[in-house]
Amino acid sequence: MPRLAANLSMLFNEHDFLDRFAAASEAGFKGVEYLFPYAYAPKILREKLDDAGLEQVLFNLPPGDWEVGERGLASLPGREAEFRDSVIEALRYAEALNCPQLHAMAGLLSESANSEAYKAHQETYVKNLRFAAAEAAKIDCKVLIEPINIRDMPNYFLSHQAHAMEVLTAVGADNLYLQFDLYHCQIMDGDLTHHMERQFSSIGHVQIAGVPKRNEPDVGEVNFISLLKRLKELGYQGWVGCEYRPVGETIKGLGWINKLNIDFN
Numbered sequence: 001m002p003r004l005a006a007n008l009s010m011l012f013n014e015h016d017f018l019d020r021f022a023a024a025s026e027a028g029f030k031g032v033e034y035l036f037p038y039a040y041a042p043k044i045l046r047e048k049l050d051d052a053g054l055e056q057v058l059f060n061l062p063p064g065d066w067e068v069g070e071r072g073l074a075s076l077p078g079r080e081a082e083f084r085d086s087v088i089e090a091l092r093y094a095e096a097l098n099c100p101q102l103h104a105m106a107g108l109l110s111e112s113a114n115s116e117a118y119k120a121h122q123e124t125y126v127k128n129l130r131f132a133a134a135e136a137a138k139i140d141c142k143v144l145i146e147p148i149n150i151r152d153m154p155n156y157f158l159s160h161q162a163h164a165m166e167v168l169t170a171v172g173a174d175n176l177y178l179q180f181d182l183y184h185c186q187i188m189d190g191d192l193t194h195h196m197e198r199q200f201s202s203i204g205h206v207q208i209a210g211v212p213k214r215n216e217p218d219v220g221e222v223n224f225i226s227l228l229k230r231l232k233e234l235g236y237q238g239w240v241g242c243e244y245r246p247v248g249e250t251i252k253g254l255g256w257i258n259k260l261n262i263d264f265n
């Protein structure tokens, strides 16, 4: 049965980060995800999860220098040692938080880059992901890759579903999966039901938001009731991350969950 996870980087921003765990639990969520745990000791996050009765569903590998605009290391030639360290650090947290999956962000490649540069990124990406998957397998953890739309994240190396599928095949690791974010897919590729059906066996995690403004899933152009029903019919057993920016107060915007008429617990 699919279950809904609160994305604490976007939801419950009315509260300080560490107070969002309790807020998510009080709102009925059983799992949480967020971008990065690294500002806090694993012990502190473990306590927050335990106190709130929550599962840690997902977080990202260290992404390089986020403040200066870096968005992941996985495809960056010359940064392999740093990438490997980031895998080890993420796995230390994953073990402490009992987190079953980690997102490895690809990094950026300028639109004007030539085919040689593209090839170097692709080769680095495949090799790095092989390393990450092998390390993660030691603690029974999955590694995820996520196509991200280039309107929100210009020059992101992995922006199309077809590219992600190509990379999964090239890496060939049993524990490497697709993080299928319907918001990004709608912006870059459209044809959401078709992508969900075709890629189903590669999907490790799903995320949702309304399009185009990344607000509540029932705000905007996409029919999430239909998509989530189809996901359930396909037999999805994983989590659906609620990764959207609430229009107003988080709690007031949760009414879309009742409209689903699907059991997500």
Ligand SMILES: O=C(O)[C@@H](O)C(=O)CO
Binding pocket: 035, 060, 103, 105, 146, 148, 181, 184, 207, 243
């Ligand atoms: O979709 C997103 O933005 C996230 O899932 C992420 O990991 C990178 O920002």
Ligand SMILES: [Mg+2]
Binding pocket: 146, 181, 207, 243
């Ligand atoms: Mg996402």
